[in-house]
Amino acid sequence: MIVSCGEALIDFVPMQGVDGHTGYRPCEGGSPLNIAVGLGRLGTPVGFLGKISNDFFGDMLVGHLARNKVDTGLVVRGPENTTLGFVSLPEDGGEPQYAFVATGAADRTITVDDFPADLPDTVTALQFGSISLVQEPGAGAYEALMRREAGRRVMVLDPNIRPGLIANRAAYIARMEAWIGMMTLVRASVVDIEWLYPGEKIDAVAARWRDLGAAVVIVTLGAEGARAWSADGEALAVGPPVAAADTVGAGDSFFSCTLSWLYGNGHLTGDGLASLGSGALEQALSFGCRCAAITCSRPGADPPWAEEVA
Numbered sequence: 001m002i003v004s005c006g007e008a009l010i011d012f013v014p015m016q017g018v019d020g021h022t023g024y025r026p027c028e029g030g031s032p033l034n035i036a037v038g039l040g041r042l043g044t045p046v047g048f049l050g051k052i053s054n055d056f057f058g059d060m061l062v063g064h065l066a067r068n069k070v071d072t073g074l075v076v077r078g079p080e081n082t083t084l085g086f087v088s089l090p091e092d093g094g095e096p097q098y099a100f101v102a103t104g105a106a107d108r109t110i111t112v113d114d115f116p117a118d119l120p121d122t123v124t125a126l127q128f129g130s131i132s133l134v135q136e137p138g139a140g141a142y143e144a145l146m147r148r149e150a151g152r153r154v155m156v157l158d159p160n161i162r163p164g165l166i167a168n169r170a171a172y173i174a175r176m177e178a179w180i181g182m183m184t185l186v187r188a189s190v191v192d193i194e195w196l197y198p199g200e201k202i203d204a205v206a207a208r209w210r211d212l213g214a215a216v217v218i219v220t221l222g223a224e225g226a227r228a229w230s231a232d233g234e235a236l237a238v239g240p241p242v243a244a245a246d247t248v249g250a251g252d253s254f255f256s257c258t259l260s261w262l263y264g265n266g267h268l269t270g271d272g273l274a275s276l277g278s279g280a281l282e283q284a285l286s287f288g289c290r291c292a293a294i295t296c297s298r299p300g301a302d303p304p305w306a307e308e309v310a
Helices: 031-041 056-067 138-149 169-180 190-196 202-212 250-264 270-274 278-296
Strands: 002-005 009-016 022-029 046-053 075-078 084-088 097-101 125-129 154-158 185-189 216-220 226-230 233-237
Touching (some): 031 046, 031 125, 185 190, 185 250, 226 278
Parallel strands (some): 002 125, 185 216
Antiparallel strands (some): 216 226
16 A cells, blocks of 8 residues: 655635636645545555544545545544645646645644554555645654655655745755655656756756665656656656646646556566666656646546546
8 A cells, every 4th residue: 555644735726706706615635635535546555644633624634535545544633723725826827826824733733653653564655745844843753754664665755845835945955855865766846846956957856866765756847748767767758738727736646646557567666666667667657647637627636537547
């Protein structure tokens, strides 16, 4: 089973009301939750590890996980409020912008004591990322979990960077590169790369991350598809053209579907990723791009079900 670790929150996504005024509708979200849901919809064994509020938004989140075939046995419930994220969608179709109300929220107050002393033997891979690795004290707790489990399971990172939440860019980069040293697989967007390393070529960044320890590095390129690097070389895939409703959750959908393909084809193991050939990598990227295109064709973070990509 793959376990996605991190935040679960409520995104308020813009919508037009019947009176023509812009309003917001609450949607279950958070990158780790979206990745877990994407895996569950494809029938991949998946669980979620994180702290979720006991409030009615928290009930929405837990119900959403369960309906989408995500195991909630590692979910911790708490009395703190749910993080709320407000989404702004640029008229030019660019990257969505986010504003978060998260002080003292349940997902950011998780501690090491909330984690089980030993994860079940069924957990073969742990996926980390997004704002759960920025906001303390939760970030420190997840980092401690990384250090505890590194070398024991496949470790996966998707930083999904939100610059507005990062007070010290240099310190964040140093910390992130330490995480990469514990990872088997890393995925980032080209927007993440441009913020982290302005002016550097993405293949040079991928080589650096592989030197740090990651067996496979994937970089998503928006409408231009995705590139990846493994010990066997490089792969490129481009998704089908699509009339996009928006791009909310597209990266999460891509990554969950790529992980699902790797898992289903026996590659999501330490040895499997270390020896992953460029042909298999291209197939994984192609599947991820196809799933992301479906997600872009409809509003919000709504990844495809297995029958839609059969």
